[in-house]
Amino acid sequence: MGDIIGNYDILGAFWVTIQLSVLSALGSLVIGTVLAVFRVSPVRVLRALGAFYVNVLRNTPLTLLMVFSILGMSIILGLQLSQDQARDSYWWAVIMLSVYHAAFVCEAIRSGVNTIPAGQAEAARSIGLTFGQSMREVLLPQAFRGAIAPLGSTLIALIKNTTVAAVILGTAEAAGLLAQITENEGASLPTFFLFALGxxxxxxxxxxxxxxxxxxxAVKR
Amino acid sequence: MKSTRIGLVAAAAVLALTASACGSDDGGEGSGGDGIKIGIKFDQPGLGLKKGSDYAGMDVDVAKYVAKQLGHEEGDIQWVQAPSAQRENLLSTGQVDMIVATYSITDERKEKVGFAGPYFVAGQDLLVRADDSSITGPDSLDGKKLCSVTGSTSAQKVKDEVAGVNLREFGTYSECVTALVSGGVDALTTDDTILAGYAAQDQYKGKLKVVGQPFSQENYGIGLKKGDTATCQKVTDAINKMITDGDWQKIVDANLGPAGYKPPAGNPPTPDACS
Structure with a gap:
């Protein structure tokens, strides 16, 4: 056990896991918020677009998205994000984690919006605020407060889902390093528990x- | 309220961990009588490939031969899938009696399992597109895009061997082959036996070639339970017999020959003594 910790850069691998988590959390929060606004907007096309995105991305396995990003986007369409293949995989992993979890973030925020009584939106519009203003000043601040718990669950799921990136990312990240240790030293429960503990x-x-x-x-009502 | 919540979280964590610990507990039936359970790869063309209910490949034929020498008919063999990561556990828990699955003999593995053999000496090599003459070996990989499987011995070896290698790592070799055929990477590296198997597959015939400059030596052994010297001796005798009476050559030619593959130097090997 001691020599496994000594021979492999486990902290480094978890550092990459943290990087992936933070970058994709930010990415998915931005995309998810925009999507949530789409889904509650008064424009039918935007609502349909938001619903389409959420239903497609939420129902596609993440492994498939990961493999598609490299085999489909990077290699066949030539959308390479870096000449170095490891960096290319890294950024595609961030993008795919972001767009995938954006669907869940969107639904979390939308549920937050739905906790706000309809009267508030009506009141905001009737005092002359535009849709954008009422979103910014009245609805979204309350929606985020109401959505903290589901957003937290999404963040936890995101951190664990970074392990799926091992299918394209190699040994840089925790699950990939675990695969390498298993290859060299054989599978052992203590090593699994060590990574689970991480x-x-x-x-x-x-x-x-x-x-x-x-x-x-929580919004006091 | 708070303590119940933490308790629930802890219970859920324990449940998840124990569930993953005993996930692969299949193939328990039919273990009585003269049956023998042999672990092979199910997904490597030319070595161990499952097609419907049939199994084909060099490892499968070697396993059949050895089992026959041990007194088991072909029908008594129960094939078990032995993915790389699970091989040691399958042997130590007795879920399989032996493993013939491109299993390289290494010192680390010898601490956990016993080995008979080697029955074949493979080497790490490069698979490239058939019309690519710019890659002739590990020295000509400058600026080339390379592909291998996450965490595999081959991936680690090529990182050590070639400075500043531009390596892409996927979960399986099939993805690397797809990327190679579509031009996304320039070479795929792993054992030459595995590469030959892919090059010989119908859909890739004529499109891919093995470079033929192995830069490592992988001694494939038959994995056995650690400390079982009696079985090890019997299996070693079977391997010796297979090599001397020509069946070894037949097995290699039948399975790896179609790719134009010639076993590298050191073949046929002399099995090590059992310890």
Missing amino acids: FVILTLPIGLAVTSLSRRL
């Missing part, structure tokens, strides 16, 4: 923080 350390504080935040920031 993910528990990453995700458990988030779960606890989200629970207390959602209680503290």
Whole structure:
């Protein structure tokens, strides 16, 4: 056990996992928020577009998206993000994690919007705010507060889903390194538990923080 | 309230961990009588490939031969899938009696399992497109895009061997082959036996070629339970017999010959003594 920790850069691999998580969390939050606005907007085309995106991305396996990004986008369509193949895979992994989880973020925020009584949106529009203004000033701030718990669950799922990126990313990230250790040293339960522990350390504080935040920031009605 | 919540989280975590710990517990039936359970690869053309209910490849034929020498008829063999990551566990838990699955003999593995053999010496090589003459070996990989499987021995070896290698890692070799055929990568590296198997597949015939400059030595052994010297001796005798009476050559020619593959130097090998 000690020599496994000594011989392999486990912390480095988890650092890449953290990088992937943070970058894709930001990416998915931005895309997801835009999608949520689409889905509650008064324009029918935008609503349909948002619903289409969510239904397609949410129902596609992430492994498939990952492999498609390299075999389809990067290699066949030639959309290479870097001349270095490892970097190319890295950025495609960030993009695919972002667009995939954006669907879940969108639904979390939309559920947050739905917790706001319809009267508030009507009141905002009747005092002359545009759709954009009422979204920015009235609805989204409350929606985010109401959506903290489901957003937290999505973030935890995202952190664990970074392991799926191992199918294109090689040994840079935790699950890929685990594959390499298994190849060299044979599969052993202690190594599995070590990696499982790593993910528990990453995700458990988030779960606890989200629970207390959602209680503290809940909109008092 | 809070403590129940933490308790629930802990319970869920424990449940998830135990569930993953005992996930692969199949193939328990039919273990009585004269049956023998042999672990092979199910997904490697030319070596161990499952097609419907039939199994074909060099490893499959070697396993059949050895099983016959041990007194088991072909019908008594129960084939078990042995993915690389599970081979040691399959042997140590007794889910299989032996493993013939491109299993390289290494010192790390010898600490966990026993080996008979080698029955074949393979080497790490490069697979390139048939019309590509710019890659002649590991020295001509400058600026070339390379592909291998995540965490595999071959991927690690090529990282050490070629400085600044531009390596793409996928989950399976099939994805690398797809990328190679479509021009996304310039070469795929792993054992030459595996490469020959892909080059000989119908859909790739004439499109791919093995470079033929092996830059490592992989001694394929038959994995056995650690410490079982008696079985090891019997299996070693069977391998010796297979090599001396010409069946070895027949098996190699039948399975790897179609790709124009010639076994590298050191073949046929002399099996090591059992310890």
